[in-house]
Amino acid sequence: MITEKMTLAEVVRLYPQIIPYLNELHLDYCCGGHLPMDESFPDGEVDVQKIVAELNKLAAKPAPSQDDGAASIEAFKRLSVNDMLADLEVTHHRVEREMMTQLDQLINKILVVHYTHHAEELTKIHNLFAAMKAELEVHFAKEERLVFPLMRANPHPDNETLAFIKQLEDEHNAVGDMIKEMQRLTNDYTVPQDACVTYERTFNLIREFTEDIFVHVFKENSIVFPEYEEQA
Ligand SMILES: [Fe+2]
Numbered sequence: 651m652i653t654e655k656m657t658l659a660e661v662v663r664l665y666p667q668i669i670p671y672l673n674e675l676h677l678d679y680c681c682g683g684h685l686p687m688d689e690s691f692p693d694g695e696v697d698v699q700k701i702v703a704e705l706n707k708l709a710a711k712p713a714p715s716q717d718d719g720a721a722s723i724e725a726f727k728r729l730s731v732n733d734m735l736a737d738l739e740v741t742h743h744r745v746e747r748e749m750m751t752q753l754d755q756l757i758n759k760i761l762v763v764h765y766t767h768h769a770e771e772l773t774k775i776h777n778l779f780a781a782m783k784a785e786l787e788v789h790f791a792k793e794e795r796l797v798f799p800l801m802r803a804n805p806h807p808d809n810e811t812l813a814f815i816k817q818l819e820d821e822h823n824a825v826g827d828m829i830k831e832m833q834r835l836t837n838d839y840t841v842p843q844d845a846c847v848t849y850e851r852t853f854n855l856i857r858e859f860t861e862d863i864f865v866h867v868f869k870e871n872s873i874v875f876p877e878y879e880e881q882a
């Protein structure tokens with residue numbers, strides 16, 4: 651039974667099938683999901699009781715099918731810490747790098763083609779994506795070459811490794827803020843009336859990319875890091 655005293659991160663850990671609903675409402679379960687629901691939302695902005703009722707309905711539905719975020723979280727929870735780290739590298743890091751390469755080209759293309767009528771919003775989207783890409787490339791390198799190897803080498807965490815994990819969590823928060831800004835700039839990924847097929851494809855891919863980052867960050871912040879820290 652889900653109550654308003656639970657955090658969104660706890661609820662997703664138990665019932666990952668609620669992720670599409672949270673994405674739809676722009677409720678952050680990965681970076682900012684660590685306060686009880688009744689303390690998370692500014693007064694009047696969100697009807698917590700209604701959300702809790704809807705979450706309980708969704709939680710009662712059958713276990714998730716294969717190949718969506720929910721199924722991947724269910725499978726992830728059952729892995730050892732070392733296998734979780736390997737899994738993050740071969741799934742989310744690989745897939746998001748490929749998406750960033752594609753998005754880099756697509757965003758540049760729509761910027762040039764639609765500059766005459768949409769210079770202002772496309773310039774902001776272009777610059778924000780460039781900043782996100784730069785942040786994430788360095789963040790993935792830091793995880794793969796520094797922090798994950800330290801976690802493997804020290805199954806019982808030391809202070810140095812824990813401090814690096816804290817840095818990664820701060821970087822996750824920064825990327826979470828950029829995703830919220832991207833949702834705002836793209837008007838929740840809604841293309842303008844005169845958009846071409848490439849414009850639409852680009853916005854759809856930005857949405858897919860940001861949703862994958864949410865699942866990715868959730869797995870790190872709410873599953874693998876706490877599990878590792880418990881070994882202290
Ligand atoms: Fe990662």
Ligand SMILES: [Fe+2]
Pocket residue numbers: 789793818822867870
């Ligand atoms: Fe990360």
